[in-house]
Amino acid sequence: MISGALLTARGITRRFGGITAVDGVDLSVREGEFLSVIGPNGAGKTTLFNLISGQDRMDAGRVTLDGRDITNLAPRRMAEIGVARTFQHGRVFGNLSVMDNVLIGCHTRLKAARPRMPVIAPVVEILRALIRPASVKAEEAAMRAEVREILATFGDRLTPRLDQPTYSLSYANRRRVEIARALALHPRILILDEPTAGMNESETAEMQGIIADLKAEGRTILLIEHKLDMVMRLSDRVMAMDNGKVISEGTPAMVRNDPKVIEAYLGHSTIGGDEPAEASLMPEAGLQTAEG
Amino acid sequence: MDAILALPWFDFTVSGLVLGSIYALMAVGLALIFGVANLINFAHGAVFTVGAYIGWTCAVALGLPLWASVVLVALGGAAVGALIEVIAIRPLNRQSRIAPLLATIGVGLILDQTVHMIFGANPRPLPVAMPAWRLTIGSGSVGPIDITIFVTGVIAAAVLYGFLFHTKLGMAVRATAQDDDAAKQMGVNIHAVNMAVFAIASALGAIAGLLVGIYYNAIDPNTSFQIMLKGMVAIVIGGMANVPGAIGGGLILGLIESYGIALFGASYRNLFAFSVLLVMLLVKPNGIFARGRERQAEPMTGTFVTQSKPIRLPAWLLVLAVIVAALVPFAGKPYVTQVMTNALLYALAGISLTLIAGTVGLISIGHAALLAIGAYASALLTIAGLPVAIGLVVAAAVTALVGTALAYPAFRLRGHYVAIGTLAIGEIVALVILNWTSVTNGSLGVYGIPPLEIFGIDFFSTTPAYWLVLGLVVVFALLQTRLLSSHLGRTWRAIREDTVAAETYGVSSNYYKGLAFGFAGFTAGLAGAITAHQFSYINFDTFNLLTSVLLLTIVILGGLGNVAGAILAAILVAGLPEVFRALAEYRMLFYGVALLLLIRFRPQGLLGSG
Numbered sequence: 001m002i003s004g005a006l007l008t009a010r011g012i013t014r015r016f017g018g019i020t021a022v023d024g025v026d027l028s029v030r031e032g033e034f035l036s037v038i039g040p041n042g043a044g045k046t047t048l049f050n051l052i053s054g055q056d057r058m059d060a061g062r063v064t065l066d067g068r069d070i071t072n073l074a075p076r077r078m079a080e081i082g083v084a085r086t087f088q089h090g091r092v093f094g095n096l097s098v099m100d101n102v103l104i105g106c107h108t109r110l111k112a113a114r115p116r117m118p119v120i121a122p123v124v125e126i127l128r129a130l131i132r133p134a135s136v137k138a139e140e141a142a143m144r145a146e147v148r149e150i151l152a153t154f155g156d157r158l159t160p161r162l163d164q165p166t167y168s169l170s171y172a173n174r175r176r177v178e179i180a181r182a183l184a185l186h187p188r189i190l191i192l193d194e195p196t197a198g199m200n201e202s203e204t205a206e207m208q209g210i211i212a213d214l215k216a217e218g219r220t221i222l223l224i225e226h227k228l229d230m231v232m233r234l235s236d237r238v239m240a241m242d243n244g245k246v247i248s249e250g251t252p253a254m255v256r257n258d259p260k261v262i263e264a265y266l267g268h269s270t271i272g273g274d275e276p277a278e279a280s281l282m283p284e285a286g287l288q289t290a291e292g
Numbered sequence: 293m294d295a296i297l298a299l300p301w302f303d304f305t306v307s308g309l310v311l312g313s314i315y316a317l318m319a320v321g322l323a324l325i326f327g328v329a330n331l332i333n334f335a336h337g338a339v340f341t342v343g344a345y346i347g348w349t350c351a352v353a354l355g356l357p358l359w360a361s362v363v364l365v366a367l368g369g370a371a372v373g374a375l376i377e378v379i380a381i382r383p384l385n386r387q388s389r390i391a392p393l394l395a396t397i398g399v400g401l402i403l404d405q406t407v408h409m410i411f412g413a414n415p416r417p418l419p420v421a422m423p424a425w426r427l428t429i430g431s432g433s434v435g436p437i438d439i440t441i442f443v444t445g446v447i448a449a450a451v452l453y454g455f456l457f458h459t460k461l462g463m464a465v466r467a468t469a470q471d472d473d474a475a476k477q478m479g480v481n482i483h484a485v486n487m488a489v490f491a492i493a494s495a496l497g498a499i500a501g502l503l504v505g506i507y508y509n510a511i512d513p514n515t516s517f518q519i520m521l522k523g524m525v526a527i528v529i530g531g532m533a534n535v536p537g538a539i540g541g542g543l544i545l546g547l548i549e550s551y552g553i554a555l556f557g558a559s560y561r562n563l564f565a566f567s568v569l570l571v572m573l574l575v576k577p578n579g580i581f582a583r584g585r586e587r588q589a590e591p592m593t594g595t596f597v598t599q600s601k602p603i604r605l606p607a608w609l610l611v612l613a614v615i616v617a618a619l620v621p622f623a624g625k626p627y628v629t630q631v632m633t634n635a636l637l638y639a640l641a642g643i644s645l646t647l648i649a650g651t652v653g654l655i656s657i658g659h660a661a662l663l664a665i666g667a668y669a670s671a672l673l674t675i676a677g678l679p680v681a682i683g684l685v686v687a688a689a690v691t692a693l694v695g696t697a698l699a700y701p702a703f704r705l706r707g708h709y710v711a712i713g714t715l716a717i718g719e720i721v722a723l724v725i726l727n728w729t730s731v732t733n734g735s736l737g738v739y740g741i742p743p744l745e746i747f748g749i750d751f752f753s754t755t756p757a758y759w760l761v762l763g764l765v766v767v768f769a770l771l772q773t774r775l776l777s778s779h780l781g782r783t784w785r786a787i788r789e790d791t792v793a794a795e796t797y798g799v800s801s802n803y804y805k806g807l808a809f810g811f812a813g814f815t816a817g818l819a820g821a822i823t824a825h826q827f828s829y830i831n832f833d834t835f836n837l838l839t840s841v842l843l844l845t846i847v848i849l850g851g852l853g854n855v856a857g858a859i860l861a862a863i864l865v866a867g868l869p870e871v872f873r874a875l876a877e878y879r880m881l882f883y884g885v886a887l888l889l890l891i892r893f894r895p896q897g898l899l900g901s902g
Contacts, residue, residue, distance in 0.1 A: 055796070079798030093789035095901075100782040108798035113779045122807050129778035130771060140779065165601070185797060 012061035021047045023244035036223045036231040039241035053085045054078040082188030086178045094167035102147045105184030112139040172203040189220045302432030312546020313445030317500035318523030319538035321493030327469035327533035334396040337520025338403035343498025344511040369498025370491040377490035401884030415512035418505035525569045531579025566716040600896035621755040631870040636761045639862035640819040642846040644812035650853030653788030658718025660835035666691040666817025667824035671741040681746040691817025696809040725832040737831025744825045851897030
């Protein structure tokens with residue numbers, strides 16, 4: 001085990017019928033580290049993240065956070081111990097306002113509004129919501145102020161749309177709401193599943209800036225990304241996957257020059273490609289932008 | 293033990309298989325529709341009834357031979373099915389997920405009422421000449437009716453198999469069931485496929501109606517709902533979209549019922565079916581024929597309720613509305629006041645359902661059960677000597693607790709499964725009330741419930757009763773609105789929009805669904821209890837499926853989750869038909885048409901869903 005590792009995963013395996021989507025993957029992230037997982041479509045990246053964040057149950061393997069076993073913990077418990085994730089296709093609550101969406105991210109931190117008492121907690125929670133003692137009011141006001149602060153990091157993208165339902169937002173803005181919601185959880189580890197998927201170049205550049213800021217704040221981040229340019233710029237370490245297995249791991253420079261990685265991408269580039277931005281999947285393009 | 297062994301098990305097996313093949317005919321249709329249209333067809337029971345009456349018209353009124361009657365019933369059923377698809381389902385193509393299900397409830401009401409209007413409400417015999425011989429096997433025997441039904445079932449299954457696997461349209465049906473988008477891209481005409489499936493499913497359902505009529509020598513316009521539920525139980529046993537599984541599920545259900553009746557008696561018959569349903573939904577929701585762990589479904593796109601911004605009524609308008617409402621008794625028309633009291637009781641129940649169905653997104657078709665629990669609790673407690681005021685509060689609290697516990701099995705369910713689950717739970721409550729004679733007085737009902745008198749103050753006369761109910765509606769509307777603006781409101785709505793994402797952010801969806809059911813149960817229990825004291829008599833049928841459907845109509849009309857909308861809609865739906873007496877006679881037709889038009893043209897309801 002790497003000393004000081006915050007999150008450690010050992011031998012993670014998930015089978016779907018006859019296919020082993022994730023096959024004995026080891027992974028570890030140190031506090032404050034930025035680890036990216038790359039790989040062609042179908043390499044098992046999202047499945048791996050789903051297993052780590054409790055969305056799916058692994059067939060074998062073990063995950064620990066800060067030494068504590070969190071293998072196959074329910075997603076709700078994961079949130080409580082500070083694991084926050086975003087989803088590949090963006091899962092915001094469509095009929096909720098931007099404010100309410102991000103406030104859901106604060107849910108685990110509600111103390112006054114959510115009494116922890118045996119048996120009578122449900123009644124007390126309803127009564128407090130009806131009566132709203134000062135503590136509940138103060139807590140809600142503080143959370144709202146904090147949400148405004150988080151949203152302000154996205155410039156004027158979201159702040160003017162605070163009370164709009166998120167179904168009315170652009171795709172890029174919905175992805176921003178998702179990241180804001182994850183930040184509101186005060187995560188110990190932030191798991192981002194392709195945060196720039198489906199974004200155009202300028203939106204991607206903006207998102208890259210935001211993620212760079214998150215890194216600068218010293219956050220621990222696990223990223224899945226197709227756009228190698230961004231991965232190479234931001235990552236402390238990169239892990240490349242293919243066919244459910246880790247094929248290369250190390251510094252961005254090491255992984256990008258690994259013949260196995262180049263082969264995996266070239267071998268797949270003819271059949272992959274669900275979006276135009278995947279032109280940057282080609283190692284050559286990635287190399288050029290990374291060095292340019 | 294010997295007594296049990298001595299029972300005529302062979303005969304029970306035969307009748308179980310005969311019953312089972314009828315359930316299988318129903319279930320195959322439901323499974324086909326679920327597979328292709330991703331929809332539970334709540335009109336399927338009404339199609340069964342229509343089939344029975346077409347059969348009666350052919351075989352008895354026109355005196356046609358049996359084979360000709362079967363063919364005509366199949367054609368008639370197919371025509372009805374195709375019409376349902378074209379009129380009710382197709383226009384809803386890109387609407388919220390729950391819209392088509394609600395539309396089929398509306399169609400079911402319309403078909404049932406139409407049969408009522410043409411043939412009357414009473415059952416009638418359906419005699420079909422059959423040879424008198426019986427084949428004796430061991431200690432039991434098999435008659436020509438048994439064989440006819442079983443053979444018809446087998447022929448129908450064979451024809452269906454031939455269609456699905458040896459025709460081009462059948463291949464298109466199977467392709468659409470696998471992936472409708474991909475099928476569309478390959479040039480499959482989805483509309484034609486959907487229509488064909490509805491036609492075939494309905495033809496099978498109609499034949500089942502005829503066969504049941506022949507078997508019991510009776511047809512009844514009120515069986516739609518029961519038989520549809522049996523079909524649903526069968527597809528839940530077999531796996532929702534699994535056609536061969538549906539046949540297996542039907543036969544299994546038939547045998548369970550037949551053996552269960554043999555052991556426990558006929559009054560428990562439906563209890564077996566619904567208990568099996570609940571157990572299946574909880575333990576093996578993918579059916580007993582499903583293998584292993586299924587891959588997690590992709591998140592559904594689109595939101596549960598129609599995307600809309602609720603209309604915010606200004607405070608002065610609401611205050612004015614309450615003042616005007618409070619003045620109703622001074623109009624000098626006691627009848628109108630009585631009708632309005634009744635409508636406001638529906639409003640109280642509607643407020644509670646809009647929280648569950650609208651805000652949390654659990655479309656419940658068993659809400660009447662909560663009213664029944666509240667009504668029985670208060671009736672029995674006050675008859676036992678408790679003061680009415682305390683009886684009401686205790687009954688509401690009991691409903692909150694018992695209702696939440698009963699609904700708990702449905703919390704794990706999603707989307708359309710919730711509708712089936714709550715329907716079954718509602719029926720189980722009614723059946724328990726019916727069979728628990730020592731406490732509930734069974735089918736005789738509870739008499740002599742004390743009038744509404746709270747701490748010696750008269751609330752049973754027309755005017756005070758009206759004010760009491762109006763006051764409760766205002767109070768509970770305000771309380772619920774306050775809850776909706778707290779962290780509970782956003783948490784409930786987040787669960788509705790995307791349960792997985794909510795859980796990912798630490799929301800315990802079961803706990804918060806429980807809170808919603810608790811609060812709604814309290815409100816609904818109170819509404820039921822007050823109704824009981826007003827009527828002074830209740831029985832297991834006072835709050836029935838029609839009550840549940842009516843409440844759901846109210847909630848949709850008002851806008852899912854919209855408190856003010858629920859009150860407005862309750863006055864429109866429960867008040868208007870009474871005021872215009874002409875409408876009252878065709879009430880079900882009115883509700884059905886209203887539901888259908890609403891979902892088609894204003895799915896967000898009058899005041900918008902929240």
